[in-house]
Amino acid sequence: MRAGRNSRGASAGQRTRVHVVSDVHGNTEALARAGDGADALICLGDLVLFLDYADHSRGIFPDLFGVENADRIVALRTERRFEEARDFGRELWAGMDRNAAIVGAVRKQYAEMFAALPTPTYATYGNVDIPGLWPEYAGPGTTVLDGDRVEIGGRVFGFVGGGLRTPMRTPYEISDEEYAAKIEAVGEVDVLCTHIPPEVPELTYDTVARRFERGSRALLAAIRSTRPRYAVFGHVHQPLVRRMRIGDTECVNVGHFASTGRPWALEW
Numbered sequence: 001m002r003a004g005r006n007s008r009g010a011s012a013g014q015r016t017r018v019h020v021v022s023d024v025h026g027n028t029e030a031l032a033r034a035g036d037g038a039d040a041l042i043c044l045g046d047l048v049l050f051l052d053y054a055d056h057s058r059g060i061f062p063d064l065f066g067v068e069n070a071d072r073i074v075a076l077r078t079e080r081r082f083e084e085a086r087d088f089g090r091e092l093w094a095g096m097d098r099n100a101a102i103v104g105a106v107r108k109q110y111a112e113m114f115a116a117l118p119t120p121t122y123a124t125y126g127n128v129d130i131p132g133l134w135p136e137y138a139g140p141g142t143t144v145l146d147g148d149r150v151e152i153g154g155r156v157f158g159f160v161g162g163g164l165r166t167p168m169r170t171p172y173e174i175s176d177e178e179y180a181a182k183i184e185a186v187g188e189v190d191v192l193c194t195h196i197p198p199e200v201p202e203l204t205y206d207t208v209a210r211r212f213e214r215g216s217r218a219l220l221a222a223i224r225s226t227r228p229r230y231a232v233f234g235h236v237h238q239p240l241v242r243r244m245r246i247g248d249t250e251c252v253n254v255g256h257f258a259s260t261g262r263p264w265a266l267e268w
Contacts, residue, residue, distance in 0.1 A: 016153025018042055019263035022195065022234025023126065023255040025049040026058065028112045030261030035118035038265070040152050044234050044254065045126025045161055045195045047113045048106055053078075053209060053237075054259065060105040065092050078209060082167040106130055110137045117142050122150055126195045127163030127170045127235070147182035149189060155268065158186035158228075160194045163235065164214040180218035191266070192228040192249075194219055195235050202241040203253060209238075223249050230266065 019038040024031050026049030035041035052058035056070040069092060076085035110133055117123070119141025125131050131146070138144055145159035160182045162172040186192065197203040199215035206213055213236050223231050227248040234255030242253045254264040 015267055016040075016155075017265060017267040018152060019265055020044065020193070020232050020252075020254050021257040021263045022046065022232075023237060023258055024113065025052065025258035026109060026113075027258045027261060028116050030257065031113055032116040032118075033261075034257075034263045035121070038263075041118050041121045041263070042157070042193055042232075043117070043121060043123040044193055044232070045124055046128050046234065046255075047126070048109055048128045048130070049258075050102075050128055052258075060102060060109075063105065064101060077168070078211075080211060103130070103133070106133065107136075110134075114138055114142065122152070122157065122159065122193075124159040124161030124193065124195060125172050126161065127172050129161075130171050131161075147185045149186055153268065155190040155229075156188075157191045157193055158189035160186060160192075160219070163196050164216060166214050176216075176218065179216055183216070183218045183222045186222075188226045188228070190229050192219075192223065192226075192231045194231070194233045197233045197236060197239075197253065198223055198231065198246065198251065200244070200246070200251075202244060203233075203239055203251065204236060205240050206236050207238045207240060220246070223247070223251070232264070232266075 017038045018040050019034055020042040021034050022044035023046040025046055049059040051061040051070060053074055056062060056074055057067045062070040073085055114137035121142045123142055123144050124146050134144055146161040149156055149158045162174050164176060164179055165173045197215045198220035199217045204212050204215040223246050231249050231251045232254055237255050239253050244251050252264060
């Protein structure tokens, strides 16, 4: 973070710079540098690395079950054979306390990643995060927002975390109605920060996973009606399009942080 500057921009005439990341997925080393040169860091969730689709040796799943089984589950999911993937997973978890194993591994990752967050950080949850654990690890320099607004450098930022329900059944998936209510609660903002993208094919199709991820119709409607300057989001790691305009709003996917280690910068 820049020395002598706070998140509101302390002196008249000074510019404010914010760095935005999403889908950290265990890249703690890059996360520790993500706020360098900025007045604030924004993190749009998915801190946890359960399974790396690019490197099947990384994450909670291969740590527990080995790379060969990780190869198998990735292949089934990529081919959209979700029922077979769930059956295969049940076989692997048989005789184990699944919840205890996952929560223990997530706690270890959270301890490292929250300790790496700079001050100030404004964060919301991703669909693979476990919101109930965040209060244990988020320090005083990290503000957690979900369906809330905050002012940074004279601009209003709105935050909506989590994802919509899918066959993947990740930890923080909610109904379309609940998600829409959070979008409505945020209202008109300058920058709309969400984990998932609006429901636009170019923004929701992952070219590596070879499938459409779920985007939000309520988010798309809000972008069209409230016209924020920016809508920033992650979730889709390799989208067809990383940036596009929807009316007056510049939509930006920042969900490549785990692989690139580079935040997206917004300055005004």
